[in-house]
Amino acid sequence: MGVEEGAKQQINMALLPLPSSSPLSSPTTSHITKSNMSLSFLPTSLALSPNNHLLLSPASKTITPTKEEVALSSTPPPLVGLDGGVDLSLIDRSILRDHKCLKELSTWGIGGPCKYFIQVSRPSELVSAIRYCEMKRIQYLIVGRGSNCLFDDRGFDGLVILNRLDQFEVIEPGVYMVGSGYPFNRLGVRCSVEGYSGLEFAGGIPGTVGGAVFMNAGANEQDTGSVIDEVEIVTTEGEVQRLRRSDIAFGYRWSSFQEMTDLAAILSARFRLTAAEKSRERQRALLERRRRTQPIRERTAGSVFRNPLNLGISAGELIELAGLKGFEIGGAKVSPLHANFFINFNSSTSSDMLLLINHVKEEVHRVFQVQLKEEMRYVPYRN
Numbered sequence: 001m002g003v004e005e006g007a008k009q010q011i012n013m014a015l016l017p018l019p020s021s022s023p024l025s026s027p028t029t030s031h032i033t034k035s036n037m038s039l040s041f042l043p044t045s046l047a048l049s050p051n052n053h054l055l056l057s058p059a060s061k062t063i064t065p066t067k068e069e070v071a072l073s074s075t076p077p078p079l080v081g082l083d084g085g086v087d088l089s090l091i092d093r094s095i096l097r098d099h100k101c102l103k104e105l106s107t108w109g110i111g112g113p114c115k116y117f118i119q120v121s122r123p124s125e126l127v128s129a130i131r132y133c134e135m136k137r138i139q140y141l142i143v144g145r146g147s148n149c150l151f152d153d154r155g156f157d158g159l160v161i162l163n164r165l166d167q168f169e170v171i172e173p174g175v176y177m178v179g180s181g182y183p184f185n186r187l188g189v190r191c192s193v194e195g196y197s198g199l200e201f202a203g204g205i206p207g208t209v210g211g212a213v214f215m216n217a218g219a220n221e222q223d224t225g226s227v228i229d230e231v232e233i234v235t236t237e238g239e240v241q242r243l244r245r246s247d248i249a250f251g252y253r254w255s256s257f258q259e260m261t262d263l264a265a266i267l268s269a270r271f272r273l274t275a276a277e278k279s280r281e282r283q284r285a286l287l288e289r290r291r292r293t294q295p296i297r298e299r300t301a302g303s304v305f306r307n308p309l310n311l312g313i314s315a316g317e318l319i320e321l322a323g324l325k326g327f328e329i330g331g332a333k334v335s336p337l338h339a340n341f342f343i344n345f346n347s348s349t350s351s352d353m354l355l356l357i358n359h360v361k362e363e364v365h366r367v368f369q370v371q372l373k374e375e376m377r378y379v380p381y382r383n
């Protein structure tokens with residue numbers, strides 16, 4: 001879909017849909033209902049509609065930036081207008097044009113320039129950036145740490161919104177309200193140090209809270225969805241909604257957010273953990289195991305493939321048994337340490353990585369008749 005044809009929603013970049021056999025593969029947006037609970041993370045100046053949904057104030061006139069303004073905007077100014085609400089002209093002036101390379105935003109270190117770029121650090125800025133794109137019919141993409149994304153060598157033909165909403169609040173012991181741009185590993189360590197269990201696994205995951213909720217990140221028999229209490233989102237219409245846990249479905253590296261057609265972005269999440277004295281000790285052991293078994297110092301995006309369901313063997317083991325450890329194409333290679341991690345070891349392009357991914361899939365299928373499915377998400381230049 002071209003930009004001018006009106007790419008209205010956040011792009012859904014999954015290479016492959018969830019297998020239809022999954023019991024959790026079918027939730028639709030009808031599962032996502034709205035609730036009217038307190039909205040502690042939102043700018044107070046946003047209006048509340050009669051049905052308790054937050055509404056954005058009317059858009060202001062847009063202006064085109066001068067070259068000097070574009071250059072100045074490399075250090076993002078606060079984007080919130082004097083009234084604390086939405087100011088789309090400020091958004092317009094803060095957008096970097098043709099300057100940002102996506103390889104800087106991805107743990108793989110791969111990806112060309114994006115047409116437009118903005119970094120947001122407050123919910124109102126993120127909501128305004130989305131509203132701006134909707135108004136101008138520009139396709140957009142929310143990026144956290146880019147630790148699960150393969151960006152294209154040509155870049156992205158739209159606005160990349162780098163999410164740095166890093167609010168953090170302890171609501172009550174063991175209950176945390178966290179901005180979606182907050183580092184997920186920092187959250188995991190913080191909760192464990194405070195003696196709460198449920199996010200020990202997060203200590204080794206270099207993403208953001210929003211990315212972890214969207215992907216339902218998990219490891220070591222734990223996952224994000226299991227400790228979610230509620231999630232605050234903004235829709236493509238610019239409406240802020242608070243979803244209860246019962247409104248959301250989570251599966252293996254899957255959340256209903258991935259299929260929600262009117263989701264623009266996750267703004268924050270509330271986690272409810274249980275007290276456990278040995279939480280930090282357990283986390284330390286998990287981190288130590290990661291250090292031994294995963295190439296954590298290399299440029300990777302974590303596991304490339306999902307583990308096949310009900311086979312009793314992991315994707316990494318299948319790749320290793322197919323003799324592919326260390327296999328290279330261009331600057332991309334299968335990690336000799338963990339075969340489900342693919343490394344950008346020498347200026348890999350997205351084409352190198354995609355070729356490697358396809359080759360590994362074909363080989364595993366040829367040898368074991370098992371069809372591997374990607375966990376990482378490929379972001380095309382244009383949707």
Ligand SMILES: Cc1cc2nc3c(=O)[nH]c(=O)nc-3n(C[C@H](O)[C@H](O)[C@H](O)COP(=O)(O)OP(=O)(O)OC[C@H]3O[C@@H](n4cnc5c(N)ncnc54)[C@H](O)[C@@H]3O)c2cc1C
Nearest residue numbers: 144145146147148207208210211212217218219265266302
């Ligand atoms: C060394 C390493 C180890 C890893 N280990 C694990 C592991 O053990 N378990 C695991 O599950 N994953 C693991 N990963 C993968 C990755 O860290 C997780 O999937 C993480 O949750 C992605 O978060 P992110 O912020 O980087 O998301 P990104 O890569 O930035 O984005 C991923 C997807 O989420 C969407 N998204 C991001 N933020 C938002 C938001 N606020 N609202 C709506 N959509 C959003 C993006 O648009 C994109 O589609 C690992 C990665 C690395 C590099």
